[in-house]
Amino acid sequence: MEKREILERSLALENRSRREEKMEKREILERSLALVEESPFVFVSSLNREGYPETRTMFNLQSRHHYPHVRLANLPHPSPLTLYFATNTSSRKVDQLLRDPKMSAYFTDSSTWRGLLLVGRGELVSEPSIRKALWSDSWKVYYREGVNDPDYAVFRMESQTLELYGEMRVERLEAEEMKTL
Numbered sequence: 001m002e003k004r005e006i007l008e009r010s011l012a013l014e015n016r017s018r019r020e021e022k023m024e025k026r027e028i029l030e031r032s033l034a035l036v037e038e039s040p041f042v043f044v045s046s047l048n049r050e051g052y053p054e055t056r057t058m059f060n061l062q063s064r065h066h067y068p069h070v071r072l073a074n075l076p077h078p079s080p081l082t083l084y085f086a087t088n089t090s091s092r093k094v095d096q097l098l099r100d101p102k103m104s105a106y107f108t109d110s111s112t113w114r115g116l117l118l119v120g121r122g123e124l125v126s127e128p129s130i131r132k133a134l135w136s137d138s139w140k141v142y143y144r145e146g147v148n149d150p151d152y153a154v155f156r157m158e159s160q161t162l163e164l165y166g167e168m169r170v171e172r173l174e175a176e177e178m179k180t181l
Helices: 003-020 025-038 092-099 128-134 137-141 175-179
Strands: 041-047 053-059 082-088 102-109 114-125 152-166 169-174
Touching: 025 102, 025 114, 025 152, 025 169, 041 082, 041 092, 053 082, 053 092, 082 092, 082 128, 092 114, 092 152, 102 152, 128 152, 152 175, 169 175
Parallel strands: none
Antiparallel strands: 041 053, 041 102, 082 152, 102 114, 114 152, 152 169
16 A cells, blocks of 8 residues: 555544544533634524525624624523524514524634534514614614614524534534533
């Protein structure tokens, strides 16, 4: 056997054993939270009237680096991966989530080929304190009446599962596992 062939086989075995190793649950959650923090945007999907997913890019308000005005620390977080989003009340996604709360959010770091899929349920949030905690005065372009504009909507997603993609493997956690970490 040639040196090159031996090296290729050795690398293939190393990659396979790396894929077969399971991360500790705490590490999966920590890496997931780090990816959420790093991503300026998030891809959010909801189901249309025919039951097909519609995906759109939204601001990732969970990222303190990209959205420092958002004060999430004081908001209710039943799970480490409870997410908040701001959008227009008149948008299709609000209508879709009111009809069927199933949704997903996908965060990605394209430079490292890492991704995080969160699947859960969305709900419209009407509490003024939450709406205010997410509000940015720069949004007056979209919502002329400010934080009390009737077209300003906030929804919360309770993640039921997460799948972390990277390093040639997929790690999965369920909501109950996330709450205990």
